[in-house]
Amino acid sequence: MTDIILLSDPRVAATRVTDNGEPLLDAREFAALRVDTRKTDDDGSYAHLRADVLRRLLLAQEALPPGVRLLMVEGFRPPALQHRYFEEYAAALRLAHPDAGPARIRELASAYISPPEVAPHVSGGAVDLTLCTADGAELPLGTEVNATPEESAGGCRTAALNIDAEARAHRAAMGRAMTAAGFVNYPTEWWHWSYGDRYWALLTEAPTAKYGPAALSPTTV
Numbered sequence: 385m386t387d388i389i390l391l392s393d394p395r396v397a398a399t400r401v402t403d404n405g406e407p408l409l410d411a412r413e414f415a416a417l418r419v420d421t422r423k424t425d426d427d428g429s430y431a432h433l434r435a436d437v438l439r440r441l442l443l444a445q446e447a448l449p450p451g452v453r454l455l456m457v458e459g460f461r462p463p464a465l466q467h468r469y470f471e472e473y474a475a476a477l478r479l480a481h482p483d484a485g486p487a488r489i490r491e492l493a494s495a496y497i498s499p500p501e502v503a504p505h506v507s508g509g510a511v512d513l514t515l516c517t518a519d520g521a522e523l524p525l526g527t528e529v530n531a532t533p534e535e536s537a538g539g540c541r542t543a544a545l546n547i548d549a550e551a552r553a554h555r556a557a558m559g560r561a562m563t564a565a566g567f568v569n570y571p572t573e574w575w576h577w578s579y580g581d582r583y584w585a586l587l588t589e590a591p592t593a594k595y596g597p598a599a600l601s602p603t604t605v
Contacts, residue, residue, distance in 0.1 A: 392494035526551035
């Protein structure tokens with residue numbers, strides 16, 4: 385698959401899910417991984433990932449160049465929050481593109497925010513990441529994490545050409561490490577990687593996705 389497949393693509397929604405029941409674990413309990421605080425929420429959802437996703441993330445970190453570490457920004461996202469993000473961005477797009485119909489708005493929105501029903505973050509299988517030094521200083525990767533296509537002039541795309549050589553090299557290093565650990569990237573967002581969700585299953589031609597929508601258990605919070 386060489387063309388960019390958006391999360392609004394019907395093939396994503398059509399991908400079957402056989403949830404394996406893996407729990408959500410708090411990445412903040414693993415000293416080897418840095419977890420940023422910019423997405424902090426009341427119940428700590430943002431810091432949680434499925435168990436095997438977290439294990440693979442630690443493997444990816446070991447594959448990075450010396451002195452470079454992953455900086456986790458956001459993992460699990462409750463469905464209600466995902467829905468709010470999508471609707472807010474879609475509303476902004478409707479104002480910017482008054483002649484666009486519902487299908488086009490959905491397609492445009494899906495380049496940046498996943499439709500709630502197929503959203504990788506809702507499964508606990510997706511993680512937003514950047515890179516930092518050993519002491520926590522963020523490295524340049526061309527745009528801010530979560531930069532929109534509009535404000536970054538498309539620089540948020542993983543293969544964007546309008547970023548400098550240093551940022552491109554950092555994206556490549558992260559890409560090699562994450563791919564080796566089994567993750568797939570959403571090509572419109574350099575920071576977004578997933579394993580086990582519908583998008584991963586489609587791109588890797590797995591028979592089913594491993595993770596459907598998740599929820600924090602009372603003992604997890």
